[in-house]
Amino acid sequence: MDEKYIENVKELIELKDSDKVKELLSDLHPADIAELCNELSPEDARFVYLLLDNETAADVLVEMDEDVRKDFLEILPSETIAKRFVDYMDTDDAVDLIREMDEEKQEEIISHIEDIEQAGDIVDLLKYDEDTAGGLMGTEMVIVNENWSMPECLKEMRQQAEEMDEIYYVYVVDDDERLRGVFPLKKMITSPSVSKVKHVMKKDPISVHVNTSIEEVVQTIEKYDLVAVPVVDSIGRLVGRITVDDVMDEVREQAERDYQLASGLSQDVETDDNVARQTTARLPWLLIGMIGGIGNSMILGNFGETFAAHPEMALYIPLIGGTGGNVGTQSSAIVVQGIANNSLDVEKTFKQVAKESVVALINATIISLLVYIYNFIRFGGAATVTYSVSISLFAVVMFASIFGTLVPMTLEKLKIDPAIATGPFISITNDIIGMLLYMSITVLLS
Amino acid sequence: MDEKYIENVKELIELKDSDKVKELLSDLHPADIAELCNELSPEDARFVYLLLDNETAADVLVEMDEDVRKDFLEILPSETIAKRFVDYMDTDDAVDLIREMDEEKQEEIISHIEDIEQAGDIVDLLKYDEDTAGGLMGTEMVIVNENWSMPECLKEMRQQAEEMDEIYYVYVVDDDERLRGVFPLKKMITSPSVSKVKHVMKKDPISVHVNTSIEEVVQTIEKYDLVAVPVVDSIGRLVGRITVDDVMDEVREQAERDYQLASGLSQDVETDDNVARQTTARLPWLLIGMIGGIGNSMILGNFGETFAAHPEMALYIPLIGGTGGNVGTQSSAIVVQGIANNSLDVEKTFKQVAKESVVALINATIISLLVYIYNFIRFGGAATVTYSVSISLFAVVMFASIFGTLVPMTLEKLKIDPAIATGPFISITNDIIGMLLYMSITVLLS
Incomplete structure (x- = not known):
């Protein structure tokens, strides 16, 4: 379905040419009609809709994007929704649809369903929690x-x-x-x-x-x-x-939700969502990141003397912070994914932390050694920065690995979605703790 | 299946009590037997295996973890694999299994398949590219x-x-x-x-x-x-x-792969993979991050005078770098997910960038304004740092949004997996460019 095709349909709708549109629609699968409706304005979609037989109309509605469907159902009276759609849907799809509405409209629609058995099943199904098998099941068998x-x-x-x-x-x-x-x-x-x-x-x-x-x-x-x-x-x-x-x-x-949380998106957003929705999904983490950044500036502000004594310390702030963030993100992602695909037993926290520590030890050693060699050449072996940066890096990698493992595992035990502990959360926390470690180690060594 | 159950099975295997093990196995679904075998040593799994009838043995093999299966098949002769497993498998599963082996073993196994029709189908299926419908299909219909x-x-x-x-x-x-x-x-x-x-x-x-x-x-x-x-x-x-x-x-x-790339894992790793595999999956991004961090230290090193004149500039390095990383990660995740679930048309690059710019403009304005107010109180309105940090933040958010959108869309057009442009890649790049912007803007303003 390309743009030309959609333009063609739009023109036919403009001309109110019901016969031609109907002819076009008859060749399409309900899922394709739904895709077409997603591209049309609610009014145009409504025109298309009224041309469909009840059975197809119900199938199309099920396949539509949630947002488009919502806009579309808002312009229809409850009776039409009940008689033209819900009566022809599988109970599980009907329940999904009804759940999207406010309680008043739910009641109205249910009272208009003609098939009493269907209505009864829907009322029963609505009682189950959305996140359980009861909330997902249908009664057609x-x-x-x-x-x-x-x-x-x-x-x-x-x-x-x-x-x-x-x-x-x-x-x-x-x-x-x-x-x-x-x-x-x-x-x-x-x-x-x-x-x-x-x-x-x-x-x-x-x-x-x-x-x-x-x-x-x-x-x-x-x-x-x-x-x-x-x-x-x-x-x-x-x-x-x-x-x-x-x-x-x-x-x-589920996979998309985990990925979005790891990427700092606080709610489900799609490329075709409007600007307001995109902004509200993204701003929260950016603000938390901002507060983290300001917090970091306060911490660093307390070490003015250290910077004055070793101005080259400032150069490694991005390296220490970034490495902590990267390591923490990796560790937490492995845990979150292990929980999602059921390959990780959260009761075995100690075992996972122990294994993670070994991996961290290898990574920490390699990275701090390489940076040591670099700084040895750049500043010489006697400079505070040479050993302070490498020791800090080592400490940050070790800390971030263990922290990135412990936090999501603990959240899962507390029945909180562990995915919120990935991405920006772990980056920001590790960034701050990285700075604290870096500064403290430098003060201790100088 | 809890640990006690598995311990019990292990004991029975130790005692070579075939009858009891057989009895236990007869109650289990092949997928459960596979799960059990995942927990056993290859030798123990082999003992269990030999007790199964051919049909079940083939089903169990299909359901096993890839790594466990590989270890397990290595200790079996090709003839056994062909006659006990491949002959009883659906062709698509058989092809998956055979693809995991080296060419020599593949030939051997195929030559031992007794059902000529099955062998012919497998040879045909092996010709298709793994990433196409032909590579995934089976011939049982x-x-x-x-x-x-x-x-x-x-x-x-x-x-x-x-x-x-x-x-x-x-x-x-x-x-x-x-x-x-x-x-x-x-x-x-x-x-x-x-x-x-x-x-x-x-x-x-x-x-x-x-x-x-x-x-x-x-x-x-x-x-x-x-x-x-x-x-x-x-x-x-x-x-x-x-x-x-x-x-x-x-x-x-697919979802896991995107998520892993976004989290800086360069290959599929699970919590139960060994330390070597975990390290090789994670070290590459950490090394790239390290090089990025060192690069950053070189850039900052060129601005020694600026830091000497405005020592408080150093305090905001984490804020600028972190914000750039966070914004870029969000933008690229939205694009990657839009491509994955087919809701984003990569031909409409301009439209997406334009929309992204509006979202970025709102976020950038809010964040830089808030930071401005904070710095106004902390350092006063006349301090270079007060406006330089906010202007840099604004520039970094705008740049990171557009860059985070353009890079994955361009990669997709070039038929490269856009997911590689998420996570650490985008964080590190934005970190470096953020520092360049920050320093340049400060120099221009002071």
Whole structure:
């Protein structure tokens, strides 16, 4: 979809040429129509929207950018949203959509949903915490009873599947609705028709609890290479399912969030966000950095005599500060990523710190030695700066490594997102502590 | 799986108690057995391995950590690898495994594969570039002809499905093997048996070309919420399929790679990697940072007179350098992420730089004003440092924003990974340029 294509659509909308636009749209996948709507003004998008059948319109809405969707839904009455969209959506998508609105509008929309079962499911789903399996799951599933015979089962499946876009698994429950097995679709065509469901199904399927955190759901789906995972309540009843496409969005969002925090962005920003949003996402860390910088200027201000005695000390301020920042960023990134992909056990803090110290020792030795050689040539071996810089560098690398490891691990234990301890936070802290170490060591040595 | 469990297994292996270990293993999913093997020594893992049936052994091998698998395969003869593992793997997993070895061993293994068709597919797949759809795809698919009747189709599907773990789509081809449609599994149970395949299938399915880059494959699967995507060659023949689990690994790996580069890690490292690997991943950026720091000390060394006249100038070195680094990191992260999730068009460089400049202008004004007020109180309005620091800060923020935007966008155009321009690279560059600006502005003003 290039600019020319979009311009063409805009012109047709300008001319109110419904037939031509409709023709164009009929060739497009809902995800492509959503991409098109992202590029249009809310009014133009609304024009496109009204040309779509309800089913497609609902699919397009699900695929739209969150911001565009919000603007777009604001200009529509609750009744239209309920009857044209929510009624045709999967419950998990409907819940995502409804969660984006304020409570009053939520109530209004729900009261306008015509399918009472759908409305009931949505009300139930809204009760779950957004960050748990319950908050992510949908209720569209094909469910069969373990005691049915294969022909009964196929008949029931046929009926249930009619209402669904696509099915990948069929879940098997007992008479109390407890999850007992999964019925892989291939069995439908490979099993003899005389069997009972319970003899064909795969027993003890992998499932998650409604209160399982999203991170764990993601890990489960990734680890077992599932296409969907069933969700059960505390007594093992099947209450929903989570599909891989929702999980994939989570993987990307989680990775992006960690990356953004490490880059000093305090909220999710995209290149196409407006200037105000971009500024508010970026200014907080810059201000904290500014306060850190002023703090540093106060610290250094206390060492006026040292600078007067050894003016060349000032030259190495960037080296000491920068190295502390770089080392700390590396250490904290390794920990944050280890936690994210579940390869690091936060209970083993001591082990990780010990290992980190060995790595730090090697790096610190190499760097301070090289800088020593350089300064030996530049200033001579007797100059305070020659050994003071290298000793400080060594101390800074050791400190920054251990600090950069300890802080995110401690935060994780306290159930605070460890990613906030990366990037600017660690750079600024290490910069300040680096200066303190540098100045103190210099005073001690001179 | 806790430590106690693993200790228990280790003890049983020590005692060579095959029966008990076998019993334990029979309850575990292959992914869990892989996790267990990751924790064992290669010899212990080998003991566990030999107790598994071929099918499970192959699954476990696929799920193992790359490093552990490598160590493990090194102690096995090629013939065993071929006959016990590769023969039972999906072709895409087999190719991944074989790619990890040197050419000689690759040849040996392939020559020992018993299933000639499997061996042929693997040889074909190995020809594709690893970073393309061809390099990621497997050849296990259920394929039917568009002219078949439903009963014929079901019979054929039944036969083909026997050999597969699971099927999610059935692909439809014409007599020349060109991809014509997708046959969603739900149609198997909802379609009347008199239809021909071509009347039931979904026409014009979304597909990718063998030479499509992996990033584009990921985008396609994410955008259209697919569970698998068919791969076609230049004349539209169906040659393979890519499943969502492989794509999910790619999403995570790509995000991790960007994050690691932004954190100054030059290669993939995990917390459980050994000290040598950790050091080699981290030292390069630290050395570059060191050279940058020494460079900075040379620049500052040229301004000895300025420092002598205004000793308080030294106090603001960390503030100027740090702010430049922080701003640059933010700007480049936004660009890199925009490129990764396809929301930024690299052709629109000017537009992005213009927007970035407005954001920078706001941030620069706020920060320099605040610092000005602080310095006004600390040193008075007449002191050189008061205006020189604020003007330099303003210049550094503006420069760092534009530079941090331009560099990754230019790299992307040159087909170089833009992520290398984030983190330490941008911090160090901005640190140096910040010092140059600071010193030049001070000299001009004093």
